[in-house]
Amino acid sequence: MKSLNPGYKLLTLIIASLLLSVTFHIRLNLIIAAGCLLVTFCTPGVNRRRLLLGLLPFFLAALGMFTAGLYFGADGGNQGVEVTMFGQRTLYASNLTTALQLSSRILAYGGLGMLYAFTSNAFELVMSLMQQFHLPPKFAYGILAAYHFFPVVREEYGIVGAALKARGVKAGPVSTKRLFPMLVQAMERSESLAMAMESRGFQDDAPRATAFRTRVRPADFCFLFGLNGLITAGLLFL
Amino acid sequence: MEKKTNSWKLKEIILAAMICIVFGVVYLAGVYLSSFIATALTPAGLSPLGNEIVFGVWFMAATLAGYILQKPGAAIVSEVIAAVIEVLLGNWFGPMVIVAGIIQGAGAELVFAAYRYKKFNGGVMYLAAAASCVTSFLWSFVRSGYGQFSVPFLVLLFVIRLISSLIFAGLICRLIGDGLAKAGLLKGYELGRRHE
Incomplete structure (x- = not known):
């Protein structure tokens, strides 16, 4: 899984998810x-503990969709078995099917998402998008540059929160009072980052040498057609 | 003074990506809150509501970048950058996020394009936020199977998502954009030049 080309793997899983969503x-x-x-x-090489922990929110989301589908599903004629739950609602068998459809789909997306997230590397994906999918280098390196600031920005979120608390200002998790200082920092940082890159000779249209090459192997196409072929076959015959 | 061009400069790309990172962090904080609400609402079958409450934060990158850069493609490109960054960070829903990014960005982009990227005021920002809300809601029909829900429940979901979009992506983004411009931080960008 890890040796597959990340760009093609992404494409494969997007198509697979789209097949499931229709x-x-x-x-x-x-x-x-x-x-x-x-x-x-x-x-x-997959961190199995993190994988299991990561599954928890999925099951919660699936469970949420399950009950939502159960109570608020569009009625399919109202025939079938009546069930009373919590002593107040009447449920129909058609709603149970709806509930299962909605929640099993969340789990399927989750599986595909996890498959990608735990076997791919951010840097390789961007390189592959640039080399195989013709993403312009200024976008590729611009995104990577910003991406590497994620831990800094996350820390900043805590710092801004602490600073507000020290001044006795109440601010919710998505309040403007938190957003504004962080965006001010982001503006200044992006400007100096761009200047730094350009002053070190980063040019978009200049010919570039690549130190890191992502390759496309036959296995990538096997995965692309194999997985989606299997899903199509499953949809037709299962 | 620099002329307004339609091609992307490196600093504009990094600006858009940085905005996405900031909103990514904020969204993460919002997600904890919303999943708490969602889990609490699960026994009542209302758990999708928890997600809808913070949905507007998703569109903030599109409307704010569109507002600051004011050029064709700003909204959709930044929303896609936001999605790619989500994937790089290992979002659970992984690959599908990119499709969602294109669709959400397209909503705001259509509104900005309808005004030929010339008019950027409060009304246009609210329209852009609402348009992203509508396109994303249509996408929810495909992706999350919203067609399976009954109509009153759908109306409830839509209204909550619309309110969230108008507040976060419409009102807050506009206030932030104007604030940044007033603080003199956007001199190199279109919005800052308009404030001069």
């Missing part, structure tokens, strides 16, 4: 979720 196939969704998680879990 259909409602409970069994296939569950098979994909389980299969992806199994492959991710068995890939050497």
Whole structure:
């Protein structure tokens, strides 16, 4: 999994997700979720504890969709078994199907997402987007430059919060009082970052040498057509 | 004085990406809050509401970058950059986020384009926020199967998402953009030049 070209892997999984999002196939969704998680879990070098922890929000989200589908699903004729839960609602069997469709889909997306997130590397993805998908270098390196500031900005969020607290200002997690100082920093940082890159000779249109090459192998195409072929086959025959 | 051009300069790209990073961090903080609400609402079947409350934060990168840079493609490109960064950071929903980014950015972009990238005031910002909300809601039908919900529930979801978009992506982004321009930080960008 790790040796696949990250750009093509991304493309493969986007197509796979799109295939799943135009259909409602409970069994296939569950098979994909389980299969992806199994492959991710068995890939050497994957942090298995983080993977298991990462699954928790998914199951919560799936559970949330399940109850939402159960209570607020569009009624499919209202026939079927009546169930009373919490002593106040009448539920129909058609709603149970809706609930399963919605929640199993979340799990399938989760499986595909995890498969990608745990076996890919950010730098390689950007290099692959630039080399195989013709992303202009100024976008590629601009995004990478900003990406590496993520930990700094996250720390800053805490600092701004602490500074506000020290002054006795109350600010919610997404308040303007927090946003504004962070954006001021972001403006100044982006300007000096761009200047630094340009002053060291970064030019968009100049011919570049690549120190890190991402390759496309036959395996990438096998994965692209194989996975999506299997899903299509599953949709048709399962 | 620099002329307004439609091609992207490196500093504009980094600016857009930096805005995405800041909103990415803020969104993360919002997500903890919203997933707490969502989990709390699960027994009542209202858990999608938790997500809708912070949905507007998703569009902030598109409308703010569109407002500051005021050029064709600013909204959609920054929303896609935001999505790529989400993927780089290892978002759970991974690859699908990029498709969502294109669709959400397209909403705001259409509104800015309808005014030929010449008019940027409060009304246009609210329209852009609302348009992103509408396109993203249509996408929810495909992606999350919203078509399976009953109509009153859908209306409730939509209204909450619309309010969230108008507040975060419309009102707050405009206030922030004007504030930054007044502070003299945007001299090199279109919005700053208009304030001079």
